[in-house]
Amino acid sequence: MSQKKKAVRKLMPGLILAALATSAGTAGAAGFQLLEQNASGLGNAFAGSAVVADNASTVFFNPAGMSLLPSGKHFSASLDMVRPQVKFADSGSILPLGITRSGGNGGDAGDWAPVPAVYFVAPIDARWSFGIGAGAPFGLSTDYDKSWQGRFHATRSDVKTFNINPSVSYKADDRVSLGFGVDYQKIDAQLASTANLSAALCANPALGALCGAGALSNLGAPVRVKGSDWAWGYNLGVIVQLSERTRLGLAHRSSVKYHVTGNVDFDKPTIAAGGLISPATAAGLNATLAAAPSLANGAVKLNIELPDTVTLSMSHRLDERWEVLGDLAWTGWSKIQSLDIYRSNGTLLSATPEHWRDTLRLSLGANYQLSPTTKLRMGLAYDQSPVGDTYRTPRLPDGDRTWLSIGAQFKLDANSALDVGYAHLFVNKVGIRDNGHSAVNQASQGYLIGNYDNAVDILGIQYSLAF
Template sequence: MKRGTPMKAISVAVLALCSGYASASGFQLIEQNASGIGNAFAGSAAVAENASTIFYNPAGMTQLQDREVSGGIAMVKPSFTFTDSGSSNVGAFQNTGNGGDAGSWAALPNGYLSWALNKDLYLGLGIGAPFGLMTEYKSPWQGAAQSTKFDVKTMNINPSVAFRVNETVSIGGGLNWQKLDVEYRRLAGIIPGLSSGTALLKLKDDAWGWNAGVLFTLSPATKVGVSYRSAIKYKADGTVSTQGLTGGFAGLNGTVNATTEVKLPDTFILSVAQNLSDRWDMLGDVSWTGWAKIPKIDIMNSSTGSATPIQTLDTEFRNTWRVALGANYKYTDALKFKFGIAYDQSPVKGASTRLVSLPDNNRLWFSTGVQWKLDKASALDAGLAYLYVKDAKISNNQGASASPYRGLVDGTYADSCWIVGAQYSLAF
């Protein structure tokens, strides 16, 4: 094997494909491997079954062989379909449709490399996309003044280290360099019925964070993992471009510099992996995500330095919990079947703060998968999950009777999501 080639190829893939709908709550992407899909990611900080433990709990590297590489891809297909029940002052822009299905297929690649320097000290590198979002409405769409497209991409590079303190305790940690890329499109209106155009916001930034974890091997049959990923604060810069305004408002067309500050949330995970018999394993997971760090997003005009935002997204997010339970059945030495269920809480508090760009709600995961050990050094995982999402009420008023005329969107979203993925892991 030519060293470095797999990780280089994976990093290029992540750069190209790391946008997509976040199938965990908010716009978080929990699918940082595909091998955990079959268990609904239960036991994520404790199982350490391949090098992807670098993301969920770097201390798990001490459970791996001397050198391991793991790479995979998850394909995510969300569905967001809107039914109107009282939207108003949005028809002034001659947009009266329901926008079709705002969800589409997204590819989420990942790659990891773990290397033992000696029997107790390990180094690792992970590449993935921990956050992402894509909603895009078809025309005609009566909520177009609030959003027609919202696309959030991230890429995360995570060098890590792990140390076996003794046979019971291992510790690990890492740094995270993360890149953020945002594109936001909407209808831009000055006076309803007289002049309307389109606005395009583009923002970019990169920032640093960290992660750490502890793995307790309480017995050969019982492992407990605890891990934490820090919040990452961005000050993203870019532009807002307006075009299509006519008549006396045509002079407002053009491009100005824009900036915003946002802190992507931290996450805490507590996991248990319990071997029940020669055939059965049970897995459990409780995680917390600090979404309340995003009460709102103010988009500022940095060309003028004005203290008044160009636009404010009033997210009013709340902190969330996720609980997962999984099981593995070892059919033969080479073949293992996986099962999982999870409850995932949404950071959206209610209808008045639900955004058309993020029509999110609480969801249940139903997952299954299979692992096939090709030989002593390699394994292939495949997983499938269906996310049942509770119908999401929306009654978001962004200026139904006064400037900026973005209207009241009132109705219900029928949401759901499918996830399918595969992961290849190799020791060498």
């Protein structure tokens, strides 16, 4: 066995564990879907994702592609670095009850995050192949300044998924290949904001004098909801060789239903005596906050279904140098209509209307074989957002986006290759008018009015080996 093969076998378990442990959530595609499951497809804006089968990452995009890989075992490891820009500009927001400090626009709520993935494929016999992959198909991360204008709506949102995807493929004949995989997927979620204690206290008529004098203004309690769950899903696909130069692929990934359980924690401040607040009054206020059921720490639960996807892809080789690729993908985001968090006793802790809609994504790409060892890639895509203007929130102030991508593949030797890619995503400027969709919510959270200027940059690198 060569030293290279030995090294890959030694590294493989560690790389899979690293992918599961370090996958960070930062959406590149619309919503919080992460298309960044390899770097070889990044240069084409992931056009042809369900039909390209030139390395082991086909396990994720279409497991039928495993049957089309050259004979032998295949290994791929990729790392995509995703950097969103999420910048809010206020245009007349209304502060909630009891709050007099606006706190600013929140800074850039985006930051660099890694999205790693690893894959391995091995033949079983002349028709059957087995593969396994590990990566992060969904993710979200926004992090505002803790005292920003919209802190009573959101301060931090962090969603990570870890997916293990064993798969098999079957080569029916020289034209048709089929594939099926099972997904065992974990979600970790953390949602943070600030609870408006001033509004809660000033709802008590007995405290009217203190509230009117401003003695109970600008009181907030940072609150964090954190939970996780494991769930099952599946993916399947078919690839048809229409002619020597043309290939068609169809892939489906199922939705995944989670029953997330975790905890809510309130960091309640201690109200000090002084000015209009006597020691006895301060003691009473602190006792009220400590005993308030709505501010109690404890167990919580949340049901959420992440969407299914259907992707139709085509590739066509024009000549010995040029290849064109295309994708039309549908994502079932309409399964997310409301984000409702309950305490373990069934009491509603918070409800956020979402009313997301299903989306389409269209991508076109081309490859140019510059030399026997170098392939150049380019891509263009238009990606619809599931978020409408009426229900946009600062947790995911999403908009339609256009991808421009470039990349290259360098053959290191007869059996290994290095892929690199870069994409810039132009996100449409969008507005937000979020008052929680009720007078009660506006009193406690305020009315966030403004615009978002967003963009995304993605850098990717991938190593692939056949052995």
